[in-house]
Structures are given as C-alpha cells and as structure tokens.
Amino acid sequence: MNIAALHAAYAMGHESPEQVVLAIYSRIEAEGVQPVWISIVPREKALARAKALPAEDKSKLPLYGIPFAVKDNIDVAGMATTAACPAYSYLAAESATVVTLLQQAGAILIGKTNMDQFATGLVGTRTPYGICSSVFDKRYISGGSSAGSAVAVASGLVSFSLGTDTAGSGRVPAMFNNIIGLKPTRGVVSTNGVVPACRTLDCVSVFAETALDAALVLSVAGAYDEKDPYSRAPETGDGASPWAAATSFRFGVPAAATLEFYGDHFNPQLYKTAVEALIALGGTPVEFDLTPFLQVAQLLYRGPWVAERYAAISTFIGAHKDEMDPTVAKIVSGAANYSAVDTFEASYSLETLKRATKPVWNTINMMLLPTAPKTFTIEEIAEKPIERNSILGHYTNFVNLLDLAAVALPAGMRPDGLPFGVSLIGQAFSETALLPIADKLHRNLAKTLGGSNRSLTDAPALAASQPPHGCLLMAVVGAHLSGQPLNWQLTQRGGRLVRTCRTSPQYMFYALKNTTPPKPGLVRIPGFQGPGIEVEVWALPANTVGTFVEGVPQPLSIGTLQLEDGTLVKGFLVEPTGTEGALDITELGGWRRYLQSLK
Structure with a gap:
C-alpha cells in the first residue's frame, strides 16, 4: 500500500483509485470499524472523491488517489471530532489546515482513527472505542496515543496517516507496528484544527511504510499557516545539514550508564545491531551523557506542563470528569497541583537544561536512540497504567521540549516476533536530512513493510536532497x-x-x-x-x-x-x-x- 507502488499501479492501469477505495471498505466491512477507527467517511463519499480525481492531473497531484487516515483529534469538515471521548464530541465546521492540504494534493480520506483519550498516553488503551493492539501480537499494546493511525498503516488499510506527537505519540506506535513515524520540528505542520494536548509542544506527525512516503507527505503538509500562531517556517540556514551530503557523519549514542531498557532481554542487542549498521553507513558513534535530556523529559509529566493539558479542556473536565477515562482524568486533574510560580520555576529549569544539552550538538549531527526501551502487554499496562506509560516515553519525552526533530524507524524483529525500533533525532528543521539516513538504516535492519510480508527492497529508496537542507x-x-x-x-x-x-x-x-x-x-x-x-x-x-x-x-x-x-x-x-x-x-x-x- 506504499505510495510509490500505488502510483505505479495507477500509471500501468493495473488499478484505479475507485478499485483501491472499494477494496479498503470491503476490508473494513469484514473486520469491523473498531478498534482501529472511531468513524469512517461514508463509502459513497470516498468513492465519489476517487472518481472525481481527474486522470490527466496525475502528475500535478503528488498524492493522487492515495488513501489516508487522521487521528480523531484532527478536524475534518462534516465529521465528528471526539478525541476518544464521546461526551466531548463536536461536529467540525471546517477541516484542519493539514487535511485540506493533503486533499488538495489528491489524497483520499478514509476515516478518523482511535487514540488515547485527549492524546494523553503512549499506550493506546485509554479509549472507550476498543483497544488497538500491535499488528504482530494481539496481547501487546499498539502504542499511543496515535494508536489507530499506526495500526491503519501497518495493517495496509491506508498508505499513510496523521497522528499527533507531544511526548512520543507519533513514534512509539511506529516501533510497535514496524513502520516509519516522522515527528517534524514543532510548527512545520500546522496544528490549526487540532485539539490541543500541550499547545506549545504539539506536532502533527506522519506514519508511513517508508521514509520516502513520509518525505512526500511532509512536502505537501509542511506549509506555513497564518491561522496557526505556532506555525513556523525555517529562516536562512535553519536546520542546515551539510553532513547529509557527505560520506561520513557523527551520531550520538548514550553512555552505557545512561542507556536503559528496564530489564528487557532482546532490545539491547537489537540496539547494538542498529549502532553497528549506522557505522557501516558512514557514521562515527560519539558517546554522550543522556542525563540532562532525561531530566528534561521528567518536566513533561512531572512538572507544570501538565497544566497545558488542563488548559486545553478545562471547561469540559469541570463538567464531565466522570465521563473521561479514569487515568486520563487523573493525569489532567493533576494540573491543580501546580501554581504559576511552579510554572516559572520549571521554565527556568528547562532553560538551564537546554544550556546543558547544547554542547552535545557541537560533537554530533544526530542521535541514535531506542524509540522505546521495551513493550508491554495490554494486561501489564492495566496493572500499572501510569508507571509503565512513563517507561515508554523514556527516550521520547524530551524531544519537543528541546525543539528537536525525530524519525522513528523499524530496526528488526525480536525472537518473540515483536518489532524493535530506533529513532534518529536532530536539531530543529533537520527532518529532511534525517529521513534519507533513516531510509538507509531501515533497509539495513528490516525486511518487510509494516505488518505485511511485502519486501522492503521492492519499495523505492529516498535519495538525499541536493543541496542539503539549509x-x-x-x-x-x-x-x-x-x-x-x-x-x-x-x-x-x-x-x-x-x-x-x-x-x-x-x-x-x-x-x-x-x-x-x-x-x-x-x-x-x-x-x-x-x-x-x-x-x-x-x-x-x-x-x-x-x-x-x-x-x-x-x-x-x-x-x-x-x-x-x-x-x-x-x-x-x-x-x-x-x-x-x-x-x-x-x-x-x-x-x-x-x-x-x-x-
């Protein structure tokens, strides 16, 4: 279902957008809407959209006939936005900016996907619409909060999907489902029309089977938006990545004392293999102390930034707390424990930690980290929902607070049949430079696309841009x-x-x-x-x-x-x-x- 394969099928006349849409809806009908979807576009409407695409404009529409999904905290005109909370549901009058851009490029929306309620969680279990599981083992979590968006891509229902990422929600589900998860620099993709979690940190993320597909979606979705006060466009030299065109680069690996897998037996070796693969691609590993980055991560859920989550739904939670997921309600309600003084003090701490982390970027071009230390079964998350959720964000929570970009990618299969994943993390606006390296590393470590048995080698590679970004x-x-x-x-x-x-x-x-x-x-x-x-x-x-x-x-x-x-x-x-x-x-x-x- 990758974009390149669909476009090739369209060009040769082997398939049409209408045939693809009909096949998707047949699967949804056979498998059921939930738990992947919260709502779907009526079949007739999606089919009409496919038929309306002008065949002569294929070359002018970069996403011609490409099916996609969006997380249900992203508005689509005429559809309900629930954020996985039925009591919160409202009918969107207009689509989010990013949805409009994708549709103008020829993409066909299939529906809105399941998620951790109010995008609060990395597990995918905090929802009344059914729990998504990993496409590799139903006992294990899919990851969240963008659970349904990741599963929709990994199971071949759509070619790409949109998630959101505040603490890792666009990356952790990518690892657990063997797909690419792109978290662009904050503000590169407009959040106009997105229900905020932490408005100053939120990003719209992209799930796809390949880095090439993610890059293509980003080229359409990444546009400055006057409607979004947090929208940004890079200025001259921002994110400059001259190393992307060279034959060698430096990548950071955490010093052994700061590398943590919480007792997992398989992931340490798979991470070591990923490091060796990146060395083979021309990288020189540079050890660094991850400690200040982890201290930044602690601020996100153990500091006053949780008050931003309360600010996003303060009126609603006051009247409907009993209708929310208990764990989500507990987390968001915790905002009452923080004062304005706490907020300023945490802000001071963040600036101090930014200063402490900055020298690392003088010695490396990017980091290579595990996307998550380990995975859990659905049952294990139910036993300790907050503690184990925190473990999942060990390597992701600091990224947005430090204004970094990240690409999560598959990094091989464990002996128990579950996927492992790593993330390349770079400075702001470096995502276009990270993606080609992520593609090469992906091809060195993985064999198949998503949850299918289709070969990754059959999908086109992503070439580095010339000149490099910035x-x-x-x-x-x-x-x-x-x-x-x-x-x-x-x-x-x-x-x-x-x-x-x-x-x-x-x-x-x-x-x-x-x-x-x-x-x-x-x-x-x-x-x-x-x-x-x-x-x-x-x-x-x-x-x-x-x-x-x-x-x-x-x-x-x-x-x-x-x-x-x-x-x-x-x-x-x-x-x-x-x-x-x-x-x-x-x-x-x-x-x-x-x-x-x-x-």
Missing part, C-alpha cells in the same frame, strides 16, 4: 581546497565536502600574480574545449555564505560554475583584469597539479 553548494578550485591554507574558511562555517569532480570543458585556469596565499583564477570561455578543471564541491550553511563571500578579495568573485555533468553551482571566478600577466595553467587541469609542478 545549504548552498560552493565549488572551490585553489586555496580553499582540502589541505590548503584557506580551507578553514569553509570548515569553521560548518561546511562539508560533498564531492571532487571537474568543471565542464569551457574553462581556462590561471595562476594569479601577487596573491597571498597563492590563488588561481577560473574563467569561462564559451566554445573553449579544455580538460575541465578539478574542483571540490562543498555544502555550506546558507546563513554563513554572506560572511564567506565578504572575505573574497579582488580580482576573485563568486559566480555560477557549470560542472562536467551539467550541474550548476556557485563557485570562484576571476575578473578578466585578473588574468593580465597571469600564468595559463589550464592544461594541468587543477591547482594541486600546478603546485606539484613547482616542486
């Missing part, structure tokens, strides 16, 4: 090359070498006079057929380019270079006057060969 590609030809005297001007700005190649043949190359340190000059001569000049292409964070260019002396300048494969990048050129009296070294094909010729 970066500009800069070609250098002389003193800025690796090992040369001005290379520090790139490395100190966070630049990373992408590749070594040559320009197109239309360039002449000169050793300039009276430059310190010695520098060459590159001139494009239309029609000239030379050997092409060796260049290094570097990815440079876009917000550092201005200071880099400011340091370029006459007669050099930054212009546009054409590489041997036709690619256009920025790079060093020389003004025509700079070649007066200069030595033509074109036939040597590069600065290093010229320097060698002087020895």
